[in-house]
Amino acid sequence: MKVLIVGGGGREHAIAWKVAQSEKVEKIYCAPGNAGIAEYAECVNIGAMEFEKLAAFAKEKEIDLTVVGMDDPLVGGIVDVFQAEGLRVFGPNKAAAILEGSKAFSKDLMKKYNIPTAAYENFDNAEEALAYLETAKFPIVLKADGLALGKGVLICNTLEEAKEGVRTIMLDKQFGESGNTMVVEEFMTGREVSVLTFVDGKTIKTMTSAQDHKRAKDGDQGLNTGGMGTFSPSPFYTKEVEDFCEKYIYQATVDAMRAEGRTFKGIIFFGLMLTEDGPKVLEYNARFGDPETQVVLPRMKTDIVDVFEACIDGTLDQVDLEFEDNAAVCVVLASAGYPEKYEKGFPIAGLEEFKKHDGYYCFHAGTKFDGENIVTNGGRVLGVTAKGADLKEARANAYAATEWIQFENKYKRNDIGKAIDEA
Ligand code: AMP
Ligand code: GLY
Numbered sequence: 001m002k003v004l005i006v007g008g009g010g011r012e013h014a015i016a017w018k019v020a021q022s023e024k025v026e027k028i029y030c031a032p033g034n035a036g037i038a039e040y041a042e043c044v045n046i047g048a049m050e051f052e053k054l055a056a057f058a059k060e061k062e063i064d065l066t067v068v069g070m071d072d073p074l075v076g077g078i079v080d081v082f083q084a085e086g087l088r089v090f091g092p093n094k095a096a097a098i099l100e101g102s103k104a105f106s107k108d109l110m111k112k113y114n115i116p117t118a119a120y121e122n123f124d125n126a127e128e129a130l131a132y133l134e135t136a137k138f139p140i141v142l143k144a145d146g147l148a149l150g151k152g153v154l155i156c157n158t159l160e161e162a163k164e165g166v167r168t169i170m171l172d173k174q175f176g177e178s179g180n181t182m183v184v185e186e187f188m189t190g191r192e193v194s195v196l197t198f199v200d201g202k203t204i205k206t207m208t209s210a211q212d213h214k215r216a217k218d219g220d221q222g223l224n225t226g227g228m229g230t231f232s233p234s235p236f237y238t239k240e241v242e243d244f245c246e247k248y249i250y251q252a253t254v255d256a257m258r259a260e261g262r263t264f265k266g267i268i269f270f271g272l273m274l275t276e277d278g279p280k281v282l283e284y285n286a287r288f289g290d291p292e293t294q295v296v297l298p299r300m301k302t303d304i305v306d307v308f309e310a311c312i313d314g315t316l317d318q319v320d321l322e323f324e325d326n327a328a329v330c331v332v333l334a335s336a337g338y339p340e341k342y343e344k345g346f347p348i349a350g351l352e353e354f355k356k357h358d359g360y361y362c363f364h365a366g367t368k369f370d371g372e373n374i375v376t377n378g379g380r381v382l383g384v385t386a387k388g389a390d391l392k393e394a395r396a397n398a399y400a401a402t403e404w405i406q407f408e409n410k411y412k413r414n415d416i417g418k419a420i421d422e423a
Helices: 010-020 051-060 071-076 077-083 094-101 101-113 126-134 159-171 239-259 293-299 304-313 350-355 390-400 418-422
Strands: 002-007 029-033 063-068 120-123 140-144 153-156 183-188 191-200 203-212 215-217 221-224 230-232 265-275 276-283 329-334 358-363 368-369 375-378 382-389
Touching: 002 051, 010 029, 010 293, 010 304, 010 358, 029 051, 051 077, 063 077, 063 304, 071 094, 077 094, 077 191, 094 101, 094 239, 094 265, 094 276, 101 120, 101 183, 101 239, 101 276, 101 293, 120 375, 120 390, 126 183, 126 358, 140 159, 159 183, 183 368, 191 239, 191 304, 203 239, 203 293, 203 368, 230 293, 230 390, 239 265, 239 276, 265 418, 293 329, 293 358, 293 382, 350 358, 358 390, 382 390, 390 418
Parallel strands: 002 029, 002 063
Antiparallel strands: 120 183, 140 153, 140 183, 191 203, 191 265, 203 230, 215 221, 230 329, 265 276, 329 382, 358 382, 368 375
């Protein structure tokens, strides 16, 4: 089989690595890919939003399966373009990807189908939003409706901050068109858990749980980032929590989408908050999480190509999805200054060390080959993942492996997975 992966971050590196394990796969392409993905795949210089070019490439190379890693192309309708050309593609079509593409849509869906989530109101008018906030309880959460690179969520502690937030999202349009509509949501407290699932339109199978660390600095301080590290499984995702989610959240979401005429095939990523009143949905994503994927896929036993095919064919009920009974931790090595200003272009040393050790992985997020060296090429540079018998061992292994890598301005959080000490 020939497989094309669309994307070029740590998530797509982990997907490419996992696809490469499949005996059915003879050749992998990745558009646009990165310097790490190049080890498993031929990287093709086509952007993830160039749907027509990607489809033409898939036809020319007789690609059997295309896997889309990123949210923007999915929400933009890449799957519809591929399907119209008769190409096999894994991911939700445009009508279904709205589950991630519009927070107002997803909140209304949850309300209509009684799926537990925070109380909310949607606004497409700033005046009305401001009037509502005058009487609201604080803290309160403001969310730009559309995709905003994970930055469109503002937690406001006071009315003043909330007014400023309305200006940022709806009037100054800092997140562009994403801010035409805004969700105002009740602030929830509790542990966050990420659960990635495979969906074939009717059947849903969950992967092992994970937890992300979104803030830039230790102790969950600093700005929100794309994710500074993850661990899997989450010790807070108990059997009881899982049973509740299976009963009231997972299948209910899949059934709701089908009932709305938006049959969902692909990945649903459930961002959950474990509140005092039980688990509630924080957000849906229509794709693998980044960097959750970097700890989930290394623990997956099942051939991922079989699962992708079953999702497309509607035969997921026949798949036995299995995970190893161990743990994994991913520590992101970033460029100092991320997510604000940072320098790039520094040579990276130590990458070969990962080849010498089983159970250790170095997924590339922002790297490129400059003709001589692999150099830093982004805010998040590498995701260093290690497995262990349990979370503590995995964390010790991952932090030891971060020392194998050297580049100028290397920055990491030192407390990834620390929460597990309290479990
Ligand atoms: P989202 O993109 O919706 O996942 O939001 C990003 C982050 O903001 C989440 O991972 C949470 O940490 C936080 N967040 C979002 N919604 C809420 C909420 N209703 N209450 C508390 N925190 C929230
Ligand atoms: N790690 C959060 C996300 O992928 O959206």
